[in-house]
Amino acid sequence: MSEPIIVIRPTSADDVPAMASIEALAFSDPWPAMSFRELLAHPYSRMASAVDESGGIVGYCIMLRAVDEAEIANIATAPGMRRRGVGAQLLDDAIAAGTEAGVVALFLEVRESNIAARALYASRGFVAVGRRRGYYKQPVEDALILRRNATAFE
Template identity: 85%
Template sequence: MSTPVIAIRPTSADDVPAMATIEALAFSDPWPARSFHELLLHPFSRMATAVDESGGIVGYCIMLRAVDEAEIANIATAPGVRRQGVGAQLLDDAIAAGTADGVVAMFLEVRESNTAARALYSSRGFVAVGRRRAYYRHPIEDALVLRRDATAFE
């Protein structure tokens, strides 16, 4: 499968319904649409939307920033483009934005069983630094806490 041609742009309020749909398809305990709307209003959040050639929303990434650290709070892709590089493009975009803004460490949580996501994160320099027991619901599962230092690929 080839990587679909997408554009990554800042999220707008008009994107939220499609994002909420992707969220519900991607996660067993999805964020409500209201959470996306609330984050659009906060200066500490960076929300990016992946759009395909026809203008359809195929993914998104939410990064939260505090001083010189950032967290990938949420990243998801539509079922039809999974394992085609869209998530990688969104993650790379967030890493580049964080680096440009002086972020020295980036964190995220991932289900321990999510081997595809863990492989992606590892390929971008994220390493396990902790565990959150029973962090996820439906089903209950531990989260691995991953960290990427700005110097990961220097």
């Protein structure tokens, strides 16, 4: 399949229903639409939407900043659009924005069994630095804590 033309742009309130739909398909314990709306108003959140040529939302990435550290709080690609570079584009966009803003360390949590996400993160220089036992529910599973230093790949 050819790579789609995807634009990454700031999330707007109008994107939330589509994001919540993707979220419900992507996770067994999805965030409700209200969580996306609350984060839109949060001064330390950076929300980006991936938009296809027809204007449809095909993915999103949410980064939360705290001084010189940040966390990828959520990232997902619509099931029908996976493995076509959307997640990588979203993550690269967040990393670039973090670097621009002076973030020196970027963190995230991932289910240990989430091979797709772990491969994506590893390709962008994230390494495991810890584990939260039984962190996830439905099903219960450990979270791996991954960290990416701003100097990765420099």
